[in-house]
Amino acid sequence: MPSCSGKSGGASIQLTNLDIGADDEQLLAEIVETILPHGGDTMGAKDLNLHLFVLKMVDDCHSKEDQQQFLAGISNIDKLSKEKLQKSFVEASTEERLQLLQTIDNANDLDKDIQKFYHITKSRTIQGFLNSKYVMTDLKQYELIPGRYNGYVRVS
């Protein structure tokens, strides 16, 4: 996927419905990285361009309402960061980012757009990770051609 081929200020991939700027794309990249960080000996969300996958899926597979809430949510999340941490999400430390997203995960009384945005982003990030070439081939979890079926495998 091209990483910086977009018009200056726009998203780096071609989108049909979502009007999203480079800043928001960067913010989204940091959010997905917080959800699934690089670390240990495994790649993280940013390594796998999962922010672009989230954008692609929201652009093609979600309703207009979802898309509007997604866009409103992404800008509100930065406002929330400034309110709670006195700085933008991108400027916050890894630990601060994690805590901020955890509060969204646990809260019921937050801005509806933020919650919708967060819910979509988290589930699409998980989907993109599990369905990435990296996980499916390097970590060997998917067999295109099993060539067998065994209904009685003893669990060790």
Add this chain to the structure above:
Amino acid sequence: MSNLNIDSIKDRTFDAIVIGSGISGGWAAKELTEKGLKTLVLERGKDVKHVVDYPTTNMYPYEFEHRGEVPLTIQETSPIVNRCYAFREDALHFFVKDNEHPYIQDKPFDWIRGYQVGGKSLLWARQTQRWSDFDFEGPARDGFAVDWPIRYKDIAPWYSYVEKFAGISGNQDGLKELPDGEFLPAYPLNAVEDYFKGVLAKKFTNRHVISARCAHLSKPNQIHLDQGRVQCQNRTLCQRGCPFGGYFSSNSSTLPWAQKTGKLTLRPFSVAHSIIYDEQKGKAVGVKVIDTNTKAEIDYFAKVIFVNAAALNTNLVLLNSKSNRFPNGLGNDSGLLGKYVAFHNYSARISAQYDGLKEFKTEGRNPAGGGYIPRFRNIFKQETTFLRGYAAGFSAYRSSDRDTSQIGSQLKDQLLKPTLGPWRVGSHMMGETIPKEESYVALSTDKKDEWDMPLLKIAMDYDDNDAKMKADYIEQLTEMFTEAGFTNIQPNTASQAPGLDIHEMGGVRMGNDPKTSLLNKWNQLHHCSNVFVTDGACMTSTSTQNPSLTYMAFAARSVDYAVSELKKNNL
């Protein structure tokens, strides 16, 4: 208009014409060409060559732009086909989109279609069970529709014939209600499916879980290798088309076999407009075709015509074949053409979990899908307040638990190292529905498609018998699951429109009496002896079995009869 040049007519003249290249048309083509008849197969959609035209077949999940999901714009423009379980990003190209081929729902009907060479044989669920006399004798015993003009003994040898060639896996289960066949080794039940089988054997009389019988090469014979097919590799990506020919389809099996005889002409992009009836000769002489690319109208001629356009489209072609002799459609003196259509009731499912047998899990994938519970209601005698009964699918799998409540490195660990959860089990019903006169397909009098064909109006619905049967399925399965110690039992009775079962049948039913049926015991039109119908349209009743195997057997049997009659100059 057709070119009347003599040579041109010669070029357009065959011994036989088959309308449709799906599961039954493919069989008709194979049998006709093997018997030496120069055969034209008409297909309204595009060509799909085995392997070559399976564009997604070797793709990994991450190679699909939307990881298998259908983009919303396509879902919104095709809400009907979008309800089909196999309408996913990997097989979108094998389904008719709603807006491409409109029809009229006099009652809600989800018409799922595959307009291409091979038709829905590329997409089918590959379950293959024989009918028994408890099925063929159903209408006569229970007083609905008309008596079938055949019994099990008439079709049994033809079941054997098609099974050997197609390759059907299964066990010899010794059940009267589900006759055994010519089987390749079955795909064994897994630990929990086997356990449930044992529970039913102990606690109930006459309730069985068997390995689902399916059209997969579990262990190919020479005849399958000769077709260029090899052992099923357990991919369970069948709806993409199989590069191994692991499951039976027209594309992998019957059509290439017919091609090898040198007698086959396959014409894609050809809508069969109508069958041409010659008033003087008193029989059909050919088929009027609309070329979908040029919209040109072309007549093709033959001595014998097989109509295998898929159940409802076969009705459409016959209804549209009007002449002075048959003003209401070919062979339709009875006025019953298009009536008594029916379907299968798939509108109930049930799931649960099992906390035992945790020492086992499964590996690889089972192309048969798991277990099959043959019909156990009202078989030997009427015993419930509803007529007939239902078969059921039954399968179990070991779930994996991934806690996704966290984020960060904890979430990643959970995703990469899931733990084994409990077994989960599921079942779905496959109920027989009763064909009724008020269930019909008919031609629109004012609306046509872009090829000048009248749109088809469709009306069939569930009735009180279906509602009672559905309630019984949930009650019985709940009891059986409870006996097995399954917990968290969740019935799901969300209705679905007829059609989504993709088992629509009837409209050109078989019967002994020309006043009450369209086809005789050889699938031959009572009133137009050189036209045969061997797809789902011929079905007098529906039973509970997945129907495709019976269509294949009818096609082979009917061709055998037609060719022997041709040789005797009787057609």
